[in-house]
Amino acid sequence: xxxxxxxxxxxxxxxxxxxxxxxxxxxxxxxxxxxxxxxxxxxxxxxxxxxxxxxxxxxxxxxxxxxxxxxxxxxxxxxxxxxxxxxxxxxxxxxxxxxxxxxxxxxxxxxxxxxxxxxxxxxxxxxxxxxxxxxxxxxxxxxxxxxxxxxxxxxxxxxxxxxxxxxxxxxxxxxxxxxxxxxxxxxxxxxxxxxxxxxxxxxxxxxxxxxxxxxxxxxxxxxxxxxxxxxxxxxxxxxxxxxxxxxxxxxxxxxxxxxxxxxxxxxxxxxxxxxxxxxxxxxxxxxxxxxxxxxxxxxxxxxxxxxxxxxxxxxxxxxxxxxxxxxxxxxxxxxxxxxxxxxxxxxxxxxxxxxxxxxxxxxxxxxxxxxxxxxxxxxxxxxxxxxxxxxxxxxxxxxxxxxxxxxxxxxxx
Ligand code: HEM
Numbered sequence: 001x002x003x004x005x006x007x008x009x010x011x012x013x014x015x016x017x018x019x020x021x022x023x024x025x026x027x028x029x030x031x032x033x034x035x036x037x038x039x040x041x042x043x044x045x046x047x048x049x050x051x052x053x054x055x056x057x058x059x060x061x062x063x064x065x066x067x068x069x070x071x072x073x074x075x076x077x078x079x080x081x082x083x084x085x086x087x088x089x090x091x092x093x094x095x096x097x098x099x100x101x102x103x104x105x106x107x108x109x110x111x112x113x114x115x116x117x118x119x120x121x122x123x124x125x126x127x128x129x130x131x132x133x134x135x136x137x138x139x140x141x142x143x144x145x146x147x148x149x150x151x152x153x154x155x156x157x158x159x160x161x162x163x164x165x166x167x168x169x170x171x172x173x174x175x176x177x178x179x180x181x182x183x184x185x186x187x188x189x190x191x192x193x194x195x196x197x198x199x200x201x202x203x204x205x206x207x208x209x210x211x212x213x214x215x216x217x218x219x220x221x222x223x224x225x226x227x228x229x230x231x232x233x234x235x236x237x238x239x240x241x242x243x244x245x246x247x248x249x250x251x252x253x254x255x256x257x258x259x260x261x262x263x264x265x266x267x268x269x270x271x272x273x274x275x276x277x278x279x280x281x282x283x284x285x286x287x288x289x290x291x292x293x294x295x296x297x298x299x300x301x302x303x304x305x306x307x308x309x310x311x312x313x314x315x316x317x318x319x320x321x322x323x324x325x326x327x328x329x330x331x332x333x334x335x336x337x338x339x340x341x342x343x344x345x346x347x348x349x350x351x352x353x354x355x356x357x358x359x360x361x362x363x364x365x366x367x368x369x370x371x372x373x374x375x376x377x378x379x380x381x382x383x384x385x386x387x388x389x390x391x392x393x394x395x396x397x398x399x400x401x402x403x404x405x406x407x408x409x410x411x412x413x
Pocket of ligand 1: 357
């Protein structure tokens with residue numbers, strides 16, 4: 001299986017859905033717990049079966065999020081260590097934490113993200129969705145939905161949650177895209193503001209430090225106020241952890257949702273029968289949103305590191321080994337889903353793991369579902385016809401991916 005070794009590491013694989021599906025289908029069939037070795041990376045195991053990813057994620061004491069959380073080259077890890085004084089990650093947010101800190105930090109915002117709490121934001125989100133759709137309509141019948149429309153709604157939602165003023169939208173948009181899309185040549189070419197990921201993080205850090213200081217003086221109903229007042233073990237949350245929390249919410253909730261919205265529209269264009277069913281029966285929306293998220297699986301992986309020797313599907317994982325949890329593969333697993341390559345808005349018992357699983361399960365999952373449902377309810381109310389006006393293109397990214405170009409032609413009702 002040597003050809004697949006390089007492909008799983010290459011951002012280009014994730015920019016080509018057919019190549020990605022072919023690679024993962026082959027791995028699931030021939031070597032679902034596959035050892036990847038390459039001179040530019042520390043070795044790891046690629047975990048491609050749904051049941052195996054659940055088995056790993058449900059044992060957080062055996063498989064840690066730190067110290068290796070994402071796929072990074074050895075050179076990147078060395079640069080990060082130099083910048084942080086020894087830590088291979090630049091930030092210290094939930095996704096880089098394990099017990100006991102993880103639960104303490106997660107508890108700070110957990111209640112805020114629960115369905116009952118976020119329901120009060122429904123009308124505000126609807127207003128934001130209508131505004132973005134009005135801007136789309138003003139483009140006069142054609143647009144690049146992935147670049148011109150999809151990113152603006154989640155970024156406005158996130159800014160509302162955090163308490164960032166609307167005038168700072170371009171800054172937040174560019175910074176979040178640089179953090180997640182940084183492998184893609186188009187993103188590299190557009191990199192005007194900052195020269196490297198470490199610089200991007202520093203711009204964010206300065207910005208959010210000022211926002212926290214402001215909320216200490218002027219509290220409001222937002223996450224910035226919650227972070228400003230938060231205490232861990234009886235002391236105010238430290239600066240680095242507070243900035244990391246902001247960056248996590250700003251980035252985790254942005255490209256993921258934007259990619260799911262754009263990928264969802266492409267799925268509807270390619271499956272007009274499913275679009276007709278949604279137009280006829282709005283009660284299908286909650287399930288349709290989950291099918292879109294499964295279909296797109298924008299988070300390509302997270303890593304875990306074993307604390308002890310462990311046998312997984314007949315392979316011996318040694319203490320200290322790391323594992324790449326390949327979510328897009330799990331969400332096409334023939335043993336977990338009936339007809340996994342079909343897009344079905346009424347897929348029964350759609351227990352996908354695009355939001356992860358276990359104690360790190362996506363904190364913004366209910367928010368993402370509500371956001372997407374509201375956006376699509378408003379879009380389908382306004383749009384009469386939509387079709388492709390050119391070839392779609394996907395981001396070359398091993399981390400969070402999805403469409404970067406989706407040229408469409410549309411008529412508003
Ligand atoms: C379709 C959209 C989204 C997808 C596919 C997604 C996916 C994920 C995944 C796969 C994880 C890691 C889970 C694990 O390790 O098991 C995660 C964690 C997280 N997500 Fe999301 N996410 C989405 C939207 C959001 C939104 C809108 C927010 C916030 C506004 C958010 C905030 C977070 C946070 C804070 C974590 C860290 C949780 C922890 O480590 O305890 N996400 N997400």
